[in-house]
Amino acid sequence: MIEIFYKRNNQIETAESIDILKEIPKEDALWLDLFSPTGKEKRAVEHFLNTTLQSRAQAEEIESSSRYNETDTAIFMNTNFLMPGPENYSMESVSFIICNNILVSVRQVALRSFTDIQRRVQAINRSYPTGFHILVGILENRVDLDADMIELMSKEVAQYSKRVSLGEDVGEEFLLDINLLQENTMMVRENVIDKQRMISSILKSEKTPDEINSKLNILLKDIASLINHTNFSFERLEYLQNTVLGLINLEQNKIMRVFTLVSLLLMPPTLIASLYGMNVQLPLIGGNWDIVIIACFMLVSVLFAIYIFRRRRML
DSSP, X not given: OEEEEXXXXXXXXXXXXXXXXXXXXXXXXXXXXXXSOOHHHHHHHHHHHTSOOOOHHHHTOOSHHHHEEEOSSEEEEEEEEEEEOSSOEEEEEEEEXXXXXXXXXXXXXXXXXXXXXXXXXXXXXXXXXXXXXXXHHHHHHHHHHHHHHHHHHHHHHHHHHHHXXXXXXXXXXXXXXXXXXXXXXXHXXXXXXXXXXXXXXXXXXXXXXXXXXXXXXXXXXXXXXXXXXXHHHHHHHHHHHHHHHHXXXXXXXXXXXXXXXXXXXXXXXXXXXXXXXSSSOOTTOSSTTHHHHHHHHHHHHXXXXXXXXXXXXXX
């Protein structure tokens, strides 16, 4: 699927057929959005721009040299867009190409940032005179969405912290939830840093119009604050995780202390029972009250052990 944005009579119009590329001049084209494109659509765009689109494998490369590349006529950029799920987050790679001030985007999934900016381009066409301006609009919208995700994760961290403060039951599932939130926080941070690197590279390019430099610098400041916020959230999660582990260790120590004290209390009567269980001649054997006397000895030994433990504040 392809959606083409082009200028006509001082308005921005759209088309969903590659046939329009044969009718409009290059200087009127603004944005070619390729969503799960077919081979025919890719070849038509390559012929229109006289360049080569990057493959999905190239878009997913993690090396910095593959994430941003600049030639004499075009700028090639690859970045990841975070997709929030019910539990885990996922990364979706998106390729951007700017050639002759025309923006080309190649993606495989529907993204809210693109849907929002498509409506804005048609509603406020004067704000998007070139493909560079559309790209900045997409990045601004994406950074806002990332900020919303970071805010939601901060609220989740606060809820977890409140549960610990209220003394609610915390265990293995609670730790797994914290670990999942840590993974999501790291993915958001990685996603934001990827945008920071991309914007910094655009700022360094001589092809970038001067009028968008101020917006890019503001985006960099916003991203820096988001990175600081994610770092704080991650540190808070680590502190919360250590607190929960400490509480679990304390609970386990209490249980082991009870078992240890019970074992120690039973040691004297066990010793007495072992002695009178031997096949040797011992005192107090042969009478009718032997079992009662021995039981009393055992009870006295337990009471004496309890007295010693209380004296030493072990109970």
